[in-house]
Amino acid sequence: MPAAPKSAAQTGSPKDIPFEEALQKLESVVEAMESGDLPLESLLAKFEEGTRLVKTCQTKLEEAELKISKLEKNAEGEPVLRPADESLLDNE
Secondary structure, eight states: OOOOOOOHHHHTOGGGSOHHHHHHHHHHHHHHHHTSOSOHHHHHHHHHHHHHHHHHHHHHHHHHHHHHHTEEEOTTSOEEEOOOOHHHHOOO
């Protein structure tokens, strides 16, 4: 039986997953950590995964905030999005 395709969260590239998926995964990581049933090694792995997911969520929220701040109205009064300054997005 072929293996199911892995999501971005399973392949170790959380930057590619949608915000909602990252947040849901983070919530499940927190629940698992709070359960008290994990051995130390698994707890540390969950902590590392959670840290990556938090960073992903923060980055995606910052990008959304930047896009919203760039929202303007054109001559017809309709909202348009100005191209964001890419240097502001390079926080890494």
